[in-house]
Amino acid sequence: MRITYKSDYSLKTILNLAIHYGEEPVTIHELAKRSDIPIKFLEQILLDLKRGGFVESRRGKVGGYLLAKHPSKIGLLEVVRFVAGPVEPIACVDKKYRRCRDIDKCVFRDIWQKITNATEKILEEVTFEDLVKKSRKSQGNFVYQI
C-alpha cells in the first residue's frame, strides 16, 4: 500500500463522484478542475477505476462519469487495495517474497502481519458514504480540494 499521486487522485475522484451520487454524470474536465488533477492523467485514472468496477461512464455529448454503486456499498479498503496495492508492507508477507528459507520462523513476519491487520481494520470500517457525510458535516459544500 502506497499512497502515490495517482492513488490520491483516485480517492479524491471517487469521493467527488460519491458526493454527486444520484445527479447527472460529471465530466472529466469538471473532476480535473475540482481536484486540480492533470486532465490527461485523470482520463487514464478513470479508465482504471472503470475497469475496477468503481465508476461508470456515459459517452457522447452529455456524457461523464458516475459512481457505479451507492456510496454505502463502496468500502475504503477495497478501493485502497485497488488504487494503492496490497495493504502489506511487502517483505515476507508478500506471497512473491521468497527470501526466507524457513518462513514460518521469521520473527518479523508477525510484525508485518499485525500492522496489516490493524490497517485493514481501520479501512474496513469506512465506506464512501461515511466519507461523504464527514465531508459535508465539516465543510458544508467544500468537498475536498475545490
Add this chain to the structure above:
Amino acid sequence: MRITYKSDYSLKTILNLAIHYGEEPVTIHELAKRSDIPIKFLEQILLDLKRGGFVESRRGKVGGYLLAKHPSKIGLLEVVRFVAGPVEPIACVDKKYRRCRDIDKCVFRDIWQKITNATEKILEEVTFEDLVKKSRKSQGNFVYQI
C-alpha cells in the same frame, strides 16, 4: 514506510548482530552469508547503519561489526523509520504534501493518521531484545535466514 530489499536486509543484519551481542565483531562476509545478501550491497547498508548509530565497526585484521547499543535499547520503530522511511503512507500526512488547499478539512487525512498511529504503536512496543528472545524461543539457533 516501505519494506524494500534494502530495509529487509538492514533489519535482518541488526537482528543478527543483536543475537551475537557481547561476542566478537561479526564480519561483513559472515553477515552476508548468514542472510544471503550480496556482499557489496551489504557493505553500503552497514555504512548507513553506522551513520544511523545502530552499529559500530572495528577495522583491520580481526575487524567486523557490532551492535552499538544493548538490544533492549534498540527499538523497532526507530530502526524501521531509519531503514524504511516515515511510517505514514505519504499523501497529506506528509509535511511536504501541499495538494490540499484546506488541509484541516481533508477527510482522508484522519484515516492515514489513524493507520500511522496504529502502526507506530505496534512497532513501539518491540525492541531487538524481544526479537532475539522470540527468535531463540522458536528456532533454537536458527536465527533468521541461515
Add this chain to the structure above:
DNA sequence: TATAATGTCTATTACATTAGTAGAGTTTAC
C-alpha cells in the same frame, strides 16, 4: 615490517515505477 584480512568510499549501471504528455479515434445529443 610486510601482508592478508578486514572495513571505507565513490562511481556506475540496469531496470522498474511514477507522473505525466501526445495524439488519434469513437460515441452521442442536438
Add this chain to the structure above:
DNA sequence: GTAAACTCTACTAATGTAATAGACATTATA
C-alpha cells in the same frame, strides 16, 4: 454533421531500487 464528451495506445523524463566495480585505509600478527 458537428461539438462535446469518453477511449485507447504510445511515448517520455525523472526518480528510486538493487545492485556491481574498483580503488583505498586500517590493523593484527607472522
